[in-house]
Amino acid sequence: MDPRYPxxxxxxxxxxxxxxxxWPWRAAAYLLxxxxxxxxxxxxxxxxxxxxxVLAIVLVGLPLLAATVLAGLPVAALERRRLGxxxxxxxxxxxxxxxxxxxxxxxxxxxxxxxxxKPDAHARPLAPDAHARPLPPDPHxxxxxPDRHLHPLGPDRHLRSPAPTPHIDPPAPGLRAWLSTRLRxxxxxxxxxxALLTACLLWPAEALLLLVALVSPLAMIATxxxxxxxxxxxEVKVLKVWTVTGQPAAFAAAALGVLLxxxxxxxxxxxxxxxxxxxxxxxxxxxxxTRARVAELTRSRARLVDAFEAERxxxxxxxxxxxxxxxxxLTMSLGLARLDAPPGGPLAEQLTRACEEAGAALAELRELxxxxxxxxxxxxxxxxxxxxxxxxxxxxVDVGFVSPLPRLPQAVEAAAYFxxxxxxxxxxxxxxxxxxxxxxEYGDGRLVLEVSDDGRGGADPGRGTGLTxxxxxxxxxxxxxxxxxxxxxxxxxxxxxxxxPTPKDGPCVWSSPRTASSSATA
Amino acid sequence: MVLAEDGVLLRDGLTALLTRFGHEVVAAVGDAPxxxxxxxxxxxxxxxTDVRMPPGFQDEGLHAAxxxxxxxxxxxxxxxxxxxxxxxxxxxxxxxDGTGVGxxxxxxxxxxxxFVAALHEVAAGGTVVDPEVVRQLLRRRRDPLARLTPRxxxxxxxxxxxxSNGAIARxxxxxxAAVGKHMGSILTKLDLPPADDxxxxxxxxxxxxxx
Numbered sequence: 001m002d003p004r005y006p007x008x009x010x011x012x013x014x015x016x017x018x019x020x021x022x023w024p025w026r027a028a029a030y031l032l033x034x035x036x037x038x039x040x041x042x043x044x045x046x047x048x049x050x051x052x053x054v055l056a057i058v059l060v061g062l063p064l065l066a067a068t069v070l071a072g073l074p075v076a077a078l079e080r081r082r083l084g085x086x087x088x089x090x091x092x093x094x095x096x097x098x099x100x101x102x103x104x105x106x107x108x109x110x111x112x113x114x115x116x117x118k119p120d121a122h123a124r125p126l127a128p129d130a131h132a133r134p135l136p137p138d139p140h141x142x143x144x145x146p147d148r149h150l151h152p153l154g155p156d157r158h159l160r161s162p163a164p165t166p167h168i169d170p171p172a173p174g175l176r177a178w179l180s181t182r183l184r185x186x187x188x189x190x191x192x193x194x195a196l197l198t199a200c201l202l203w204p205a206e207a208l209l210l211l212v213a214l215v216s217p218l219a220m221i222a223t224x225x226x227x228x229x230x231x232x233x234x235e236v237k238v239l240k241v242w243t244v245t246g247q248p249a250a251f252a253a254a255a256l257g258v259l260l261x262x263x264x265x266x267x268x269x270x271x272x273x274x275x276x277x278x279x280x281x282x283x284x285x286x287x288x289x290t291r292a293r294v295a296e297l298t299r300s301r302a303r304l305v306d307a308f309e310a311e312r313x314x315x316x317x318x319x320x321x322x323x324x325x326x327x328x329x330l331t332m333s334l335g336l337a338r339l340d341a342p343p344g345g346p347l348a349e350q351l352t353r354a355c356e357e358a359g360a361a362l363a364e365l366r367e368l369x370x371x372x373x374x375x376x377x378x379x380x381x382x383x384x385x386x387x388x389x390x391x392x393x394x395x396x397v398d399v400g401f402v403s404p405l406p407r408l409p410q411a412v413e414a415a416a417y418f419x420x421x422x423x424x425x426x427x428x429x430x431x432x433x434x435x436x437x438x439x440x441e442y443g444d445g446r447l448v449l450e451v452s453d454d455g456r457g458g459a460d461p462g463r464g465t466g467l468t469x470x471x472x473x474x475x476x477x478x479x480x481x482x483x484x485x486x487x488x489x490x491x492x493x494x495x496x497x498x499x500x501p502t503p504k505d506g507p508c509v510w511s512s513p514r515t516a517s518s519s520a521t522a
Numbered sequence: 523m524v525l526a527e528d529g530v531l532l533r534d535g536l537t538a539l540l541t542r543f544g545h546e547v548v549a550a551v552g553d554a555p556x557x558x559x560x561x562x563x564x565x566x567x568x569x570x571t572d573v574r575m576p577p578g579f580q581d582e583g584l585h586a587a588x589x590x591x592x593x594x595x596x597x598x599x600x601x602x603x604x605x606x607x608x609x610x611x612x613x614x615x616x617x618x619d620g621t622g623v624g625x626x627x628x629x630x631x632x633x634x635x636x637f638v639a640a641l642h643e644v645a646a647g648g649t650v651v652d653p654e655v656v657r658q659l660l661r662r663r664r665d666p667l668a669r670l671t672p673r674x675x676x677x678x679x680x681x682x683x684x685x686s687n688g689a690i691a692r693x694x695x696x697x698x699a700a701v702g703k704h705m706g707s708i709l710t711k712l713d714l715p716p717a718d719d720x721x722x723x724x725x726x727x728x729x730x731x732x733x
Contacts, residue, residue, distance in 0.1 A: 317579065324604055325529040331632030332535045336542070339634055355632050362629045366605050375574070376607045379581040384609045391608070 008087040009273045013266065023086075024265035027272035028214055030086050031206045034275060037078065038203020045071060045199055070182065072191030073167075075198065076283035080163040083280060086272050163284035168295060187285070194282035202275065209271050213264030220257025224250040305476045309414055316373040324365055331358040374417070381405060382413045386420050386438055386449075393424045395436050395453070402441040406501035415473045416449055416495060419481065422466045423451040423493045431455025431491055446498045447479075457489030467493075524564055525550040526557035526571040526583060527602070536570070536631065543638050554582035561590055561597075568645040572628075573603040573610065584610055591617040598622035598644045602631075606654045612728070615649065620724040624650035624684070643684045649724055650684035669711045677704040682727045 006012040012023035048068060055061030166187040170177040182188045219239055227236045227250040235245040238253050338351040377385040383405045390397035407413075420438055427436045433455030440449045471481040479497030523540065525547050527533040537547045549560035553576040561569060569590060573583040587599045595618055603610065603625070611625045624644035630637050630652065640650045656679040670678065673694075680690045687705065691698040705723070712729045 320574070320604060321529070325532055328604075328628045328631065329529070329531040329535050331629060332532070332539060332634070335632045335634035335637075336539060359629050359632055370605060375580075375605060376609060380607075380609045384607075388607065388609075 009269050009276065013269045013273070018269070019262055019265055024268055026086055027265075027268040028210065030082060030272045031210055031268060031275065033082060034198070035203045035206040035210060037075070038198045038206065041071075041075060041195060042199040042203065045195070069188065069192050072188065072193070072195040073182070075195040076187075076191035077165070079194070079279050079283050080165065083163050083276055083284065086276050087280075163280065166283070166285055187283075190282050190285075194279065197282075206271070206275070209267065213267045213271075214261075217257045217261035217264050220260065221254045223253040223257070226250075302476050305473060306411065309411060312373050316369050316375075319365065319369050319372075324362070324369070327358060327362045327365065331355055331362065334358060373414070377413055377417050378410070381407045382416055382447075383440070385413070385417045386440065389417065389421045389424055390438060393436065394428045395424070395433055397424060397436045397438060399438045399440075401439070402443075405440060405442050405447075408442070408447060408499050409502055412447060412477055412479075412497050412499040415470070415477055415479070416447060416497060419467075419470045419474065419493075419495045420449060420451060422470055426459065426466070427451070427453045427455065427491075430459060431457075431489070433489075433491075442501070445500060446496055449495045451493045453489070453491050455489050455491060456487075457485045457491050458487040459483060459485035459491050523547055523568045523570060524557065524560045524566040526552070526554070526560075526569070526575065526586070528552045528572060528575045532628075539631065539634065539638075540570075540641075545641075553577065554586040557583070557586050558590070561594075566597075568598040568600065568641070570600045570602065570641070573601060581610065584614065588613060588617040591623065595619070596622060596647075598624075598647065600624040600626065600641055600644045600650070602626055602628045604628055606652045608655060611651055611655050615651075615724070615728050620728055621649060622647045624648075625655065626650065626652045627654055640684065648684045649682070649727060651682040651727065653679070653683060656682050670708060674704050674708050674711070677701060678708055678726060681705070681723055 006015060006023070009023055009027055012018055012021060015021065018024065045068065048071070049065065052061040052064035052068070055064060167185060168181065170181040216239055223236065223238050223244060224247060227244065227247065230236060235243055236250070237243050242253075244250050244253055334351055334355040338348055338355060341348040341351055374385055374388065376388050383401055387399050390399045408416075424436060424438075427433050431453050433453035436451065436453040438449065438451050440447070442448075467481070467483065474481045474495055474497060477497050477499070479495060481493070481495045483491070483493045485491040523545055525533065525536055525540070527536060527550070530552075533550050533552065537550050540547055548564040548566055551557050551560050554571075557569070557571055557575075560566075569587070571583045571587050573581050575583045584601060584603075587601050590597055591599055599614075599622070601610075601614055601624065604627075606625065606627050614623055614625050617623070622644055624640055626637070626640060630640070643650050676694065677690055680693055685693065687698050687701045691701045694701070708726055712726055
């Protein structure tokens with residue numbers, strides 16, 4: 001950090017040139033706007049609650065009264081913005097702003113000129129995780145975010161706001177989702193408390209301090225002028241209490257005013273710093289960045305799973321179009337050659353063997369491709385794919401769906417399918433079961449699948465990576481995977497994934513151009 | 523005949539193979555729309571098509587085959603696929619009356635004579651289902667097939683492959699009369715109404731495929 005530019009008002013207070021810097025004026029502006037905000041808020045809240053209380057008789061007022069809780073939100077948003085006037089440093093560990101707001105860049109950091117936007121860790125839309133992590137020392141080496149539109153807080157919502165919002169984005173659009181998200185957040189209630197504090201307690205204190213530390217000294221400084229004009233050169237009352245007659249006394253009062261102004265500047269600085277610290281604690285707690293980071297991590301994890309799934313499909317396609325086609329062509333050539341070979345001769349025999357080998361290779365390749373991504377899942381959906389997995393299980397499996405499943409998003413179908421397959425594999429491998437059962441249902445926006453067996457139980461979901469990996473995959477989709485397996489059995493595995501059916505022949509979720517077209521219903 | 527297959531290597535190979543056995547390939551195309559167009563132009567005696575073809579690389583070929591069979595009842599269609607799936611077989615056999623239709627793994631083209639024999643069977647109005655599909659079904663133990671004895675299931679599997687009673691008798695080394703008796707028992711157990719025998723055989727296979 002450049003020592004020439006204090007990062008906040010606390011630091012500025014310790015500088016010898018504090019009185020000559022803009023900081024006292026900044027502190028005064030901060031307190032003044034705070035006082036005005038508090039006064040307006042008090043009037044607004046009082047009016048709102050009065051109207052709500054009167055209307056409560058006809059019940060309309062009850063929601064109005066309840067909505068008062070949300071008053072903290074805009075106030076807090078404004079406060080986070082105002083924090084920027086007297087603080088340059090944001091989250092703990094984040095790098096300090098080397099410059100004055102919007103002014104020249106720090107000359108000690110030549111790289112800062114190349115920064116794409118304001119060199120504020122929270123304002124930069126390109127780095128989704130900068131909220132919670134100190135920047136690398138070299139601005140050029142900052143982490144790359146794959147897509148600026150995926151910034152968890154929106155690309156530029158906080159471009160000029162120094163403090164990160166502690167709120168999370170609602171999971172779905174619409175007022176209802178927004179309300180339920182906000183009301184369940186601790187931050188909303190803290191911000192309501194802050195609004196009450198501002199309206200009832202803080203603003204009178206701020207106003208009083210401004211009067212004592214700024215207005216009064218200024219009035220004293222103006223004494224000689226007042227004496228010459230309003231007082232007609234004879235006498236004037238300083239601060240309405242102390243009568244001054246004659247210019248020497250007036251100038252003494254002015255000198256005292258200058259001294260008081262200097263002391264007041266320090267008082268204002270201290271008050272502003274304290275006010276900012278309190279505000280920050282209430283409306284911009286340090287875990288705000290963590291939340292944003294968690295949101296981004298969730299998203300990036302989903303992207304990873306998508307990429308993983310797309311890759312599986314690409315490999316499957318490549319094998320299908322490449323090796324498999326060639327092997328079929330090879331077996332055909334061998335078959336034709338065998339027809340041409342003298343029957344019963346050694347050549348025919350060798351060709352027969354070669355043909356069988358090629359056939360075995362094809363069969364193995366087919367199984368491999370099926371394991372990577374079964375085509376039946378893409379073509380016919382989860383129900384057919386589960387039936388297929390049941391067909392392949394060495395343990396007899398009964399499959400029952402309460403009603404025909406709709407087509408679901410590919411990520412959901414794939415995750416559910418692989419869970420069932422892994423579960424059936426475990427049944428065959430460990431349970432000693434004589435029979436297994438897969439049941440499925442889709443309703444109320446969620447897919448539920450249960451795999452049960454009559455085996456010996458005692459399965460430990462923590463052991464082995466198969467189910468753990470699948471649980472991760474399910475949780476990416478906001479789903480849940482649970483296993484109950486008491487010793488002696490039976491084992492029951494249950495997976496729940498919230499999802500909406502995809503429209504028939506709707507667009508695929510995968511970005512691959514070859515699978516992006518809808519399935520033809522020629 | 524009209525051939526649809528998107529792999530150039532295989533398309534040329536199949537054309538050569540079929541020509542060698544005296545079939546005239548009037549059109550060899552690479553995707554489903556071209557297949558529909560070619561059939562409209564050439565009115566072939568039999569159609570051979572791949573399942574997975576452009577543009578979607580899903581099951582366009584199968585859908586094209588089903589559509590052809592509904593538009594032109596009696597047009598024999600042999601569907602080839604890299605993998606077999608009961609669901610595909612059932613969809614295919616459900617189209618039309620279930621005769622003159624075949625569903626084989628692509629691997630079978632390696633056994634040239636058998637492949638050509640299967641093609642002839644389909645062209646003659648028979649029903650051919652890949653032994654792999656049959657094998658998948660044998661792993662299932664569900665009603666009403668559960669009512670069949672192992673021997674009856676064996677017989678039904680061979681029926682699904684398009685074999686006649688005589689051929690089944692030879693394969694199982696039993697008398698043709700015994701096969702006839704098994705067939706009767708199968709049809710009864712599957713609750714199939716007495717009707718024309720070929721049709722009932724197809725229905726039995728269908729019941730089998732639906733599991």
